[in-house]
Amino acid sequence: MGEVGEMYNILVCDDERDIVSALKIYLEAEGYCIYTAYNGNEAVRAVEENDIHLVLMDIMMPECDGITAMVKLREISNIPVILLTAKSEDTDKILGLNVGADDYVTKPFNPVEVIARVKSQLRRYMTLGGGHKAEPENGYTIGNIELNDKSKQVFVDGEEVSLTPTEFEILKLLMKNAGEVLSPKEIYKKVWGGEALGAESTVAVHIRHLREKIEINPADPRYLKVVWAHGHKMEKGDKK
């Protein structure tokens, strides 16, 4: 907060005007330039006519809903799109991501979370060149998380996060085995060395802390996922 970024143009689209206004206030406070639209068609027109860098869009709207607008948008632009939705069903999320959305926020949302996701998406899109990145030699990169084994540094959206040595080791282990579910026992063995002997919950405690540091919404993580009753895993790379 307080950081004045470049003047990015953000389109906020929702049929509920109060929500658009609220988001406008929050995002303008962050120094973004806000365009508004109240249905899917207006959103598509706004993107066509203006130099928009990111779209925040509701799914359930009259005339043209968010999914339809999403499909049309993807025909003309590959700017990041974050869907706002009251639908919290898994299938709706998957549908949104499948038609080309980059992220989603469920209503009622936390303004801080929305801003964090906007920032994350913009940073990836503008500074990291829309997903074109080279694999660093001394570490791992997954999505917008970068781990440098040599300097023992971790960057999320290009910003360094400070991790304890144990957290760093756990993250490294999971990123190395990205896509694989590791049981608390295995993690304990590899990170602490030796048998867990009833100390498995320690692993969970550390992973929870880790999640709070690298995830925007620790309760709904994008990368560091809990596979309940089995273990933990790092999502493999970016989607698509």
Added chain:
Amino acid sequence: MKKLTENLGAKITVIILSFIAFAAALVSVITVIFLLDCDGYTKTRDEIRTDIMENRIGNGHIYNILEVYGNGESVENYCDDQRIYYTIEDYTNGGVIEGNYTGQSFIVQKRQLNLTTYEDRAYEDENGDMQWTSIERSPISITVYIPREALSGNGQLLLNVVDTAYTLRYAVIWILGVSALVLVVLLCYLYAAQSHRKGGVVALNHLDRVPFDLLTAAVIAIALLSASLIDAVVYSGDLFSIVILAVVLSADYFVALGYTLSFAARLKTHTLLKNNIIYKLWSVAAKGVKKLFGWVKYLFKNIPTVAKTAIITSAVALFQFIIIAIFTYYPAERTLLLFLFTALDTAVIISLSILLKRIKEGGEKIAAGDLEYKIDTKYMHGDFKDFAESLNNINEGLSVAINEKMKSERFKTELITNVSHDIKTPLTSIINYVDLIKKEKPENENIKEYIDVLDRQSSHLKKLIEDLMEASKASTGNLAVNLSVCEAGVLLSQTVGEFDERLKAAGLTPVVSIPETPVKIMADGRHLWRVFDNLMNNICKYSQVGTRVYLNVSERDGKAQITFRNISKYELNITGEELTERFVRGDKSRNTEGSGLGLSIAKSLTELQGGELKIDIDGDLFKVTLTFDTVQREVN
């Protein structure tokens, strides 16, 4: 036409006319038959006359003479009496034996050849007793000559009749045709008009009320009586008998007319069949038989199935025994019959067992929840059919009830989901604007306090809506459940890790016990986590500060048990069962945060995964036990 059918006078006139027509027709018929009999249409009047005279009068005289001659009496006296002439000749040589014919004029001559007479003679047999014997005389021929003046009254009458009949021989045919036609027309009218009374009423007279079979019997009796009367008088041919004949036939006509009219009346009023003694007797008997049959059926229906089976089986066995006993004499026959009957019985029993099997399979299918299944009742009777149909009906009732229930549950879930969506949008605005007001840093301390309330309550509302949706989905099973092998211990350790900070903040110390060997159960990790999450949330909220929380995973007898135990902050004056109801909370005042849905969701989700959630309350000790079947070791 209607009027004519209802007019009594017209009817009586028609009856009289019809009788006349009948009489005319009858006389004409008799005349025609008579004429045909004596070839009246082919011969001349004189030929007929001669025939009649010869056959009817001449023959009579010849037989009288033969009798007189045979008895040895004087033929001449007889012939003088009758004023006729005769000649008797010997048949073999033609010589005249006696006679008084000397060339007188006559109108009929009849000659009969080769007649035999007998003479009774007495003789003495070998014992000296007197015996009689008949001795045949030599055959004779008799010729009679009848002069006109010798004809008696009857003879004259016959001649007149023949003359008249011959004169009218073609007219009678016309008379017959016309009278028959008239008769038919009049009868048609009578039958049509029968029992129509004035004013269009169809009514029966006294005759029509007599039972028809009784009437028929009476008519038959009259017919027989008149037939015998006619038979008695018809050959005598005198005037008296003709009068009797006429009277009898007339009476018969009226009887027949009355009978047929009554028949018509009965047909019209549909009483022909019913108004019969036999019918009445039969219907009474039939009623009795039916009643008896119904009673037997009722009795049989109410006999217990086993008793019924015993009765039928014994009856069949007895019947077979009787058949064997009556119809067999030799051991071979007996054996054969016994074998046949045994085969028959076996076939019957097997076919019954097939039906039973069908019902049994249907019952099993229905018990297993196949609500579409219908037992085929083809070839089933009695108890079997009743039973199969009852099962089918149960099935139908069940499937209707279940469909209704599913429909209503789905509707409820949909309603809750839609309402939740609609609430979420305004709630988003509320939360956002409360947050914005907060950021404005109000000067007034009261406003700050109020905003905190708004903030807290809107967050609570958000939680409530989310819980409500989840509860409705979980309780209706409207949730995808992907069961996989899960490690209960791993999940518990993960949960404890997740709640580490909150437990510390609530001043609680977790005591975790997980066995070395992994306890594997079939569950959906995400749903099971929600169960643990809800239970741990409750523990953090309602546990007495400074106490320990015991979390346990154990395995015994193929069952995995996960227990959560804590000491309640509040007095629990409620049962475990009540707590899992929706919107029920330990504290009746509902002052604390929470939706009152946590335990209900936990229970529904557990049950969705095939587990069991049980709550025990022992004073302030609150214990939740989750029970799942463990996965057997072979899964590696």
